[in-house]
Every structure is written in structure tokens, then in C-alpha cells.
Amino acid sequence: MAADGETAEHVPVMLERCVETLAPAAEDGGADGAVFVDATLGLGGHSEALLTRLPGIRLIGLDRDPQALERSRARLARFGDRFEAVHAVYDELPDVLDRLGVASIRGILFDLGVSSLQLDMRERGFAYAYDAPLDMRMDQTAPLTAREVVNTYPERELARILREYGEERFAQRVAAAIVAARAKDPLETTAPLAELVREAIPAATRRTGGHPAKRAFQALRIEVNAELAVLERAIPAAVDALEVGGRIAVLAYHSLEDRLVKRVLAAGAASTAPVGLPVAPPGTEPVLRLLTRGAEEPSEAEVAANPRAASAKFRAAQRVRRGSVATRLGGAGHARRRMRKG
Structure with a gap:
């Protein structure tokens, strides 16, 4: 995905940082077959790197754009049954996993915003x-x-x-x-x-x-595209789908997205125990450990090579305990889908 307005050859944003952040979730997962999700498949650049460098994983790619899915299926066909593309918006993740018989996942990537394909067409x-x-x-x-x-x-x-x-x-x-x-x-x-x-x-x-x-x-x-309403549901649902030890990585491209992601990850990384208690009651401990200090940005060299990376903000977290982030947010992650004209 990318920021608006420019044209450039498709280059996945912060590719190395995304892969190195998610890779330990596959390595800690034990047996082959760990399930990863690319929630914003696009042209498949991040998915290709994950499937190549993590040979034991299975990856499910979601995208709402049928044209992107067609191109990604062709690009990633060589990975056989290790890759499956699904036409879905990323807040539909729980339904997709249920339909595919996947109880939990080891890693998930969100690369938000408009894709290179959409900009260039x-x-x-x-x-x-x-x-x-x-x-x-x-x-x-x-x-x-x-x-x-x-x-x-x-x-x-x-x-x-x-x-x-x-x-x-x-x-x-x-x-x-x-x-x-x-x-x-x-x-x-x-x-x-x-x-x-x-x-x-x-x-x-x-x-x-x-x-x-x-x-x-x-x-x-x-x-x-109801992007913020969808994202508000999707990030808590993604965290709740992670196994303990699993990781979430998110690339956002404007402040509205980034603030929403920050709020969800911060809620998961905080204790819900009342202030002042000598011992935190069971169930109030953090369910996430933040893997980034604030929002990381691409290097100057990457921005020079790929101008679409300029506004990217990267955040990541690891699940450390069972428990629902959506519940901590007061159900905001499962808010009713906003009715739109149609």
C-alpha cells in the first residue's frame, strides 16, 4: 500500500522491517504449518517475501480488490497450497478463519491505505x-x-x-x-x-x-471504503486471533490510521488493574508486548528509492497472554458495521 498521489514502480514498503519483525513468530511456533495472514494482500510483495524466507509457514492473503487478488494469485502460484487468496475486507478476518478451519494464527500484517495497483490504474x-x-x-x-x-x-x-x-x-x-x-x-x-x-x-x-x-x-x-470503521474492528479482531507468541505488524500512512492502531496496541499492552493495588488480579495483566518504541519510520534511503514510503508509520506487538483486546476497548472492535448508502 502507499500514500496518495505519486506514481512509482510497486515496491513493498519497509519490507525488511516487516519480515524481521514477524519471522520470530514462525520460528517460535514449533512445527511447520504456522498460519500467517497478510490482511492487505495488494500485489503480494510482502507475502512473497514472507513465504520465501519462512519456508514452513502457510499464508492467507485477504484483499477487497478482485484485480489485486488476480495478480497476486498469479505471482504467488509457485507456493502451491502454502498460499491462499481470499476476497474479503480485513475486518472479516474472524469469518474467514472460521470458514477455513483456522483456530488461531502466528502472525498478521496490515499494510493500510490505497495500493500501488489502485493508484496506478x-x-x-x-x-x-x-x-x-x-x-x-x-x-x-x-x-x-x-x-x-x-x-x-x-x-x-x-x-x-x-x-x-x-x-x-x-x-x-x-x-x-x-x-x-x-x-x-x-x-x-x-x-x-x-x-x-x-x-x-x-x-x-x-x-x-x-x-x-x-x-x-x-x-x-x-x-x-469505510476505512476507519473497518480498521477499528479489524485490529482488535486480529490481535484476538493471535496465538500466544504470535505477532502483529501494521504500516499506516496517515495520522488517523496510526492513532487508531496505537490506541488498540496500547490497550493490549497495559494492565487493567486499578491503580495502587499491590498485586494485579488475574486477568488484568497485559496481553501484548510492544515491539516498537512509538511509530517507526522508513529510512531516508528507502524514501529516496521509494517515495510512496515517505508517510509510513510502523508499529508491532507480540501476544504474551490470552485475553481479548476488543473487550478492553469496551467492544469498540466489534462495533456494528456502519450503514452506508447503496
Whole structure:
């Protein structure tokens, strides 16, 4: 996966760090056949490295994008029955594991955001750098598109999405401009929308911080794919699926994702015992051990070689005890799927 807007040859982000972090879970797992999950399969770069360097593992790859699954199946066919690709969103992990008869896993990787495949296929409408239909669906069988969002959502809801998901300071101005423009003609493609956003943002602000439409396009993409709601369910479910000794590794590309991941891992790594007790009651001990100090970033050399890695934030943890992280979060990890138009 990657940040928005640039084009580059597909290169897996922080590949060595991901593999070295997850590898001990396979080595500590004992017998061959330890199950790993790539929750965001994409073009299969991380999965290929894990299957190559950890020859005893079996890997399940999830992706909501049928085109990505087709390419990854071809790329990883040489691994035979050690690899299985599944069309699923990553918050569906418990159902996938149940369907495959997998009771628990040794390792799981999340590489969040939009994939290289999705960015580079212009007709998917993820990038503001060229004109394309307003789509932005990671799964093109899903009903909601960016076109529907910008042309039918009320101004107040558009402003909320831009403010919360894009962290856009001028969300209200941009939303008002969208509503005014669509009253004349529906917005159909990315270039007019990007220009509209640019004009709605004050000139002084446009001089810094990259393309003015970057935040708006991020917000629309998150809304179309319900990315944060899905992630909020998926990370606790992934931790709860890990065996003791198993590991989770996550690459996030913007602050909203990273804060959510941090909150879940921190909850798992903390004691739930009341402060001041001389001995922690059974069941209140941490269930995770953090493997990173804060969020790690790619090296300058990697960013120079692969600009899409620039905004990556890497966090990882190891399961040290049985117990539910979702329960510690008050059930947030199992929140009801938000209803969307469709």
C-alpha cells in the first residue's frame, strides 16, 4: 500500500522491517504449518517475501480488490497450497478463519491505505494528478462511489467528512464550493473536483503542504471504503486471533490510521488493574508486548528509492497472554458495521 498521489514502480514498503519483525513468530511456533495472514494482500510483495524466507509457514492473503487478488494469485502460484487468496475486507478476518478451519494464527500484517495497483490504474479515480471517473472504490463490486458522495451528500455531511477524514482546515468552504458546483452540473471526474478544491482554499495556504486537493481526496476515499470503521474492528479482531507468541505488524500512512492502531496496541499492552493495588488480579495483566518504541519510520534511503514510503508509520506487538483486546476497548472492535448508502 502507499500514500496518495505519486506514481512509482510497486515496491513493498519497509519490507525488511516487516519480515524481521514477524519471522520470530514462525520460528517460535514449533512445527511447520504456522498460519500467517497478510490482511492487505495488494500485489503480494510482502507475502512473497514472507513465504520465501519462512519456508514452513502457510499464508492467507485477504484483499477487497478482485484485480489485486488476480495478480497476486498469479505471482504467488509457485507456493502451491502454502498460499491462499481470499476476497474479503480485513475486518472479516474472524469469518474467514472460521470458514477455513483456522483456530488461531502466528502472525498478521496490515499494510493500510490505497495500493500501488489502485493508484496506478487511472480509471479507478484515486489520484488527483490526472482526470478519471470519480470512483475510489477499493472493491469495485461495492455500491458507493466518490461520485455519489460528492453529488448527493448534504453540505454539512461533506464538511464533516472533509474535516474528520481529511483533517481539512477549510472543510466548510470546500463543501460549500462542491454543493454550489453540483447545483449547475454533477461532478463526474477527478480533475474538475481537484481544481474546485484548489480554488476553495485560500491562496496563502495553497503555497505550502503539497497539492490542495490531497486532503479532500483522502477524505473521500476513506468515506467510500469505510476505512476507519473497518480498521477499528479489524485490529482488535486480529490481535484476538493471535496465538500466544504470535505477532502483529501494521504500516499506516496517515495520522488517523496510526492513532487508531496505537490506541488498540496500547490497550493490549497495559494492565487493567486499578491503580495502587499491590498485586494485579488475574486477568488484568497485559496481553501484548510492544515491539516498537512509538511509530517507526522508513529510512531516508528507502524514501529516496521509494517515495510512496515517505508517510509510513510502523508499529508491532507480540501476544504474551490470552485475553481479548476488543473487550478492553469496551467492544469498540466489534462495533456494528456502519450503514452506508447503496
